[in-house]
Amino acid sequence: MKISFLGGAYEVGASCILVNIDGKNILMDSGIRQSMSKDPMPDFRTIQENGGVDAIVISHAHLDHIGTLPIISKEYPNARIYMNNMTKDLVRVLLYDSLKIMNNREAEIPLYADIDVENMLNRIFTINYQVEFEIFDDIRLTFYNAGHIAGASCIYLKGKECAVFYSGDFSVFSQKSIEGAKIPRLRPDIGIFEATYGDKLHSNREIEEERLIDIVNRCISENGHMLIPAFALGRAQEVILILKKAMNTKKIKKVNIYVDGMIKDINRMYKRNPLYLKNVIGKKILRGIEPFYDDNIKPIQNKEQRESIFKSKESCIVISSSGMLTGGPSQYYAEKLASKDNGYIVITGYQDEEAPGRKLLNLLKKSPEDRTLEINNKIIPVKCKIERVGLSAHADKGEIKAVISRLMPKNIFLVHGDSNIISEFSNELNKEIQRRIYTPKSGESFDINIKNPRKQFKKNINAVMDNNEIITSENINLLWMFVRENYNERLFTVEELMYIWYGKYYKELCSEDIIKDLQELIIATPYFDNDIRRLFLFKACSREDVEEALKPSELKQNEVNELAIEYFKEYNFKKIGLILGEKKIVLNFDFPKAVSDSIKNKIHELEEHTKWKVEINEQTNKNAAEILIRQFLENTSIKKISFFPVENEFVVQLNETYSNGKHICDEFKKITGINLKILDVNNNNNNIIKGEFIINTSNAQVIEQNKAFSIIDEEFKYEEFRPYKKSIKTNGNGKFIELAFISPVIGNRYKEKVKELAMKTGWNFVIGKSANQNEIINFAIRLCNRKNILLKKNPSFNASSLQVILKISEEIDDKLFEDIKNEFEHNTGCVLIIK
Incomplete structure (x- = not known):
């Protein structure tokens, strides 16, 4: 048994391991080093010296594990490439994006071409989690969920010579978008484990998420702008879901969150592969619900939108790749934000020593006046706040030890970690377990003699149907009845269910397309249900559940x-x-x-x-109406556009004379259903009176305005309702007093009293038509509290209909509602509606 470490050993980057087992050369991962100062390629010469590659197996889609896959696949086109469906979709996005970046860099020759990626993709054969697949005679491959990112796999190879476990990058704890690693009690002779954080114990994940929420709240309170550079694959989806949940649970105020860069493409791949995601996310996607975006979280669509974001005075957050600020739109945002006093840059993931993200973190050690950052070949003074939040998707020291203890291979190799971390962790591990522990360096090979390979567990599927018909929606119930009768609620992969159906015809009839069709069929029918934590596993539903599901159901x-x-x-x-x-x-x-x-x-x-x-x-889109008005009056100088919903009227005041408005007003009414009034410069001073004009008909002299206000206060002193605001306004006939009540309905109750005031003071009066929205809503909340009614959210107010809408948590009886409605209408003049 020979193992050659071609990259990613005693370092992070260019993970690539060649295993010779039972005479076959199997390459596990083929990554790239992303540091500009290092050779990007693994040690491919060793592959040539050892006779080439017979098969390639990929653990997950991060570039440090797949970045040179088109190169090695081009060199060995007969080597089939194995990965799961999610990883295949992500590999396509990542490699084409990497190629685009290489093509855009000056003086850099791309490592591969479009056609190399296309040919490589055609050589991929997909295997889902927990499906044992014979890749050569007596050599079997199984993928197990590794956590880390969507589709990440631990690789398990079983041959006559020995069994090899390769962890890839893994994480035991569950994240927002994916479950943690699920590794059964395997019996490997050789174990290869990542040790990225072999020197650390991670802080509590929930505490770190709360820290991020606190930082966002601080930014919003300062009306600031925030950039969260995030790895497009994995970290970005976590940050989006953390902030989305925080807004939905009102831990942070509603704020615009913009998503940019390759993150948008990765989000699409997540939605194409719901079975690889956490139950709550995957089930949402299967029901047609958007998991990432909403009214507040929006993808950036174009360059113009990107350039306008930080020009807004409103607080906002940008989540953009790349996570290390080495490329992508995050570089542009960092350049714009770094010099802003109210800016925030929040680092959430691993930073290479030479990456701008690492240099930014190093500025925390410097005094504020000495902080500068080189980005896009520009030296920028850094005045923004720099924060770091630990949202790692790698296992920490405790988790690595736990997985090693669970599997206990005799030969342990530690890879994917900085040299000092690997050295320290191996010494610590050596004191705790009695096993052979290796700390290989890239370029080293090891011959391991396995004298007595461990006996492997075998999963038995004895009862099969030996059916050579294609499974369809018409006959899948036969599969369900057979599985239910012979295996009860045992969990199976799609491939295993297919094997139960076909039996001896399995190898002859099974194909990738048929597996995909069966998966879609199983999801769409009521006969099988997903495991709650592993959506890629299915069990036969009970007869009662199937009968209930087959009843006529409501539309989705x-x-x-x-x-x-x-x-x-x-x-x-x-x-x-x-x-x-x-x-x-x-x-x-x-x-x-x-x-x-x-x-x-x-x-x-x-x-x-x-x-x-x-x-x-019934709400009119005022912005759309104003755009339409400006189109009608495109060559006219507009002073002001006002909308009066009670009167169903827009009023336009111009800075010039205008005489041809009737046609425009008629056309506007036809399109919008709303009246339009155009006032040119000659009657611009005739302010629109929002309310009924009450004219003084007596010969009383107009008294001084403060004295008039005192008389008004005295007259309303003992009334149930009083005007909350008194204003002096002017129109073409001179000055008048406007009295604003909580609503015009309340004001109109005092029309006779206002007429008497006009007689006493000599002033003309108007009862205002505007409603005091805040006071009306506050009164509704106080009324509900007093009546012990629990609201789902704050009431909403419709100014045009003077309606207040309540959304309540539980039903109330008709008598109580009628009492509340009457009290509310008496005190506000508005109508109360409960939904």
């Missing part, structure tokens, strides 16, 4: 959404929203008042079809 969220799009596509809606708890479809239009009445028939039809309630959001 994505099905309702697709139906709504189909029903209303002719109405030019802006967005369709679904409120799941209420089974409600909300149609959003820029101009709801202009929607054709024919939509009512469509709404009725869809409600009948889906049993979901359909409503139109």
